[in-house]
Amino acid sequence: MKLKRKKQLVTTLNILDKPIRFNPFVFSRTFFLWALLGIVGGLIASTYWIILEFLTHKIAFFDGWQVIPAMTISGLLAGLIIYWIGDPGEIHLIVNNIRFNKGKLDPKNNPSMVLSSLLCVASGGSLGPEAPLVQVTGSTGTWLGKLCRLKGEELRSLSIAGMASGFTALFGAPLGGSLFSLEILHHKHAVEYYKAIIPALVASSFSYVVFAVIIELGLGATWSLTAYEYEGVFDFAYAVLFALAGTFMGWVFIYCTKFFKTVFEKFTIPIYIKTTVGGIILGVIAYYLPLTRYFGHHEINELIGQSLPLTTLFAILVFKIIAIAVTVTSGWRGGFIIPLFFVGTTLGLIIHHFFPSTNLTLTIVSCMAGINACVTRTPMSTTILLATLTGFSYFIPILFASLTGYFLAPRIPFIQSQLKEQKA
Template sequence: MDFTMRRRALAWRQQLDQPLRFNPFVFSKIFLLWVAVGIVGGLIAGLYWTVLELLLHGLGWVEGVYVIPLMGAAGLLAGLIIHRLGDPGEMDLIVNNIRFKGGRLEPGNNPAMVLSSLLCIASGGSAGPEAPLVQVVGSTGTWIARKLRIRGEDLRSLSIAGMAAAFTALFGAPLGGTLFALEILHHKHVTEYYQALMPALVASCSSYVVFVLITHIGIGPTWSFPVLGTPTLNDSFYAVLYGLAGTAVGWLFIFLVRRLRKSFELAAVPIYVKMLVGGLIVGTIAYFVPLSRYFSHDQLQMLLEKPFTLQVLLGLLAAKLLAIAFTVTSGWRGGFIIPLFFVGAVTGLILDQLFPGQNLALILVSCMAAINACVTRTPISTAVLLATMTGFHQFIPIMFASLTGFFLAPKTPLINAQLGRPE
């Protein structure tokens, strides 16, 4: 025993006496691949965002009743693209492929996803670019892995790294984007893909830098939220109460999506007909309630800057919930994370009208956290994302509200692939 102890001590001293050197892992092939996935992801996201902004400005002059035929035509054209090039799937398919298909996301789906999603988002659909970017950048990670003959968990990790890079580019939060890419894959065991944490984080940081350089988007908060007063312990308890309201709205959204999804599935008609109908319905909603149009990246700031009556807020809440639900169930491409943040903000403003004199910033961020955690089952990343995007740096109350939405969510998740292996 003494001899073994002496040998270990000698080996330890020899290690201490060695000159300082760089960690060889930094120069390893796999680390450089993570960086490469992030750089490519940032380039793709930056290009996508640039084209999307051009389309938004190009179609922004269409207002009033003309929004209805515009969105109907956009739905029809996007549907014809999907009918011709193939269905690229939605977030459910992405999660299913990562979990049960070895992490392989098919690059062949990208042309249909890019073209259809740009049309859907730019014309005013209530869904954002997060899902299309996740598919495109995640499948790029798969493509790189295949070209280099990488298999197994390393392939899955590169696909997840691509997903994280896409989330980060859109949200501007490397840590939040990384955790979101891991959490959304499973509604119970986030640690199932812990081995992909470092690849996702490295790719996210690379993607973030490239995306900001291309788009010139600032690195501060996305939205200018009201300033929080002096934090107290009671803020966490209030956050739970406000989170209950956000969770209730989350239940309502899930109910609407499931009912509408069944209705559209019953109709044995081509995808372009469903998307035409969806576009006409969402366009009609946007005509009567203009603030419900688009995926709410800019509209949320408008919501914070202007005063609204209780009646207007209630109407906006109903209109936005219906707009998102019809968008995602009629085949229109896009994600619902940022639109749900908008719904959470509207819910918070309604609470502020009903119970004046409370901390508005706390109400808003609590409702936003709860509804998103309820629908997407991502409590940790939601808290990190909101702290980054709103500048609300009191992390603990956001976490309490986010956990409220997560634990009080319906038993069956909206994203079915989060639950388990399909039959």
């Protein structure tokens, strides 16, 4: 034992005797690679958003009964793009490739993803641009990594950093976007990718600056909720109770999606027929309930600003969940995080009708956190994202709500690739 300690001491002294190469900075050359990826990600996200806004304004010209044929034709065109160019996959494929395909996201899926998602989101589908942006910027990270001859965890980290840069650009939360890119991979194994957190933070920060300069989106709170003031320890109990309602709606959404998936899979029909049928259903829902159209980024403020009767709120809640489920299962492309926040907002307004003495902001944000953490299993990033998007500065109640949704989520995750074990 003494001999072993003596050898360790000698080794330590030998190390100390060696000349030290002085480096005044922590960052290395790879910092500039992460920064470049963030800048490119910000430019990609800005370009996508500008085109999306342009198309949305053009297609929004068709309202009233015209929304039905407009969304039907958009569904048909999106389906034809996927049929001809190739299926770009969904968030399940992204997670699966990061975990099991050595962190590689294939850029060849980007043309189909970009074109189909632009049509789907701009025409009024109930999915947002976050998933397409994550796919495109993540695959850009893979491409840049291969260009620099990176392998293994370095390549995977760059792909994750690319995902974070795209997600951050839309939400305006570098820390939340970075954590989301890790949490979404798997609720048990995200720690395996801890090395990617610094690359993700750097890329997210640069992407945020570029996107904010060009678009000015994500500067300050996005949704106009009244300022929250802490009223006592019972606020934590309220947050958990409201999150229970949000979690319940998360379960409803998951099973509603499974139902429509079963229905669409019963018929062996081309993808463009599925997207066309989806467009008809979404158009009819949007005709009767216009607030259910689009993914909810602007509609959340409209919902909060109007004093809608309880029956209308219930109708919006039910049919928005159906609209998201149909959008997901009929082949339309996009992400479901902001739409779930819209559902949480509607649920919060309904609860406030029955319990008007409770804080409206706390009610809405807790429902948002509960439903999103239940479906995506991302409690940490959900907390930070909602604090940023709503201006909810005292975010601990949001954390309680997010953890409630996370721990009461179904055993089998909605994103099925989160369930698979790492292959040998």
